[in-house]
Amino acid sequence: MGKGVEVREHSIRLAFTFDGRRYRPTLMLEGAPLAPTQANLKYAHRLAAEISDRIKHDTFSMAEYFPASGSGLPLTVGEQLDVWLAAQRIEVSTRVGYASAANFWKAAIGDKPLRSLKRSHILTALAARPLLSGKTINNRCSVLNSALDLAVLDKVLAANPMTGLARAKHQKAPIEPFSAEESARIIAGAHKHFAGALANMVEFWFRTGLRTSELFGLRWSDINTVAATALIRGARVAGIEKTSTKTNKTREVRLDSRALAALQRQRQHTHVAGAHVFVDPFTGHAWSNTQAFSRRVWGRLLKLTSVPHRRPYNVRHTRATEMLMAGLNPAFSARQLGHDVNVYLTVYATWISGADDALEMAKLEDFVPRLSPKPSSQP
16 A cells, blocks of 8 residues: 555545545545556556645645535636636736637536546537637637646646647738728728818828727827827727837837828817827717727728728738838838837738839749750751
8 A cells, every 4th residue: 555545455545634634535437436456556646646735735625536525616617717817917908808718618618627627628619619710719729728727837737638739720811901092092081971080090090000009099299290200108908098009119100291281180179288189089088999990980981982891900001011012121110010020021021022023023034044955956
């Protein structure tokens, strides 16, 4: 008999002290005592060591290991997800995404005791939703994996059943910037159908490529019309004011003549020291979120101008690709948009030489024949 393990003729019993009481539970499998085979004895010793460790760290629960004991209810997968989510220091928008992923797992396997969770349970939950994209699967698995990792660190679990689980394959959707002709139609349509403050905002957006949250959070105190710059140092996310940008870096965006003209027109609508430059004209308050803008303005604007629908964020993609195709220094363009230059070039690499592709192919057409052998004069 090893430490904490008692071998009987037809069964195996553990022995440990918990909360001042001595326990000797018999290990069971599907309602029958676990036979004292070599494999089962190895398992029993591992289990005894695990129980001893959890008692030492005050994370042991009789109900989790021995439900028949009746000492309370075991910690469930859903409860562990709540523990993990409560421990995260994240932005509101990120928390919304995490909560959505957590709710998916709660509906599928949330009531399972945490210690009895198997990889097969996780794979079965995913298989039940065959239409999920690879990106969505990876996002949801990331949340569950992190929650289980925390359980391991807290000594609630001995191991994470998701360890080594392969990520789902998925192809990143291509960016869809607006063409120069589409951009012009959208801006003209904004002035025709949403004349005033909304049209000013749309034109300024196309001329700066700010993130939506940065556009909504921009204040007059951040504008310097003499230097033709806008200081991007905050944002407005899900109706909440932030004193930092997505990258936690303040940047100075240079404004072209059309962006400045849009600001000059906007002064009559919102110019108050410290106030937001652009507000929701339907409420008179700062924009709450992108959904409100999409619902009230963007969808209608694209329909009225007969431009195929793309989400508002493509205004930013449009500005980024314009900069590259105009031949601007990538480092300058990346700074203007608040990108890391390597990420900027990776995301928009297709557009760097897109306008010159025909010329490049012409060079190749001219070069290759010079390498080819001359045709033989023999019949």
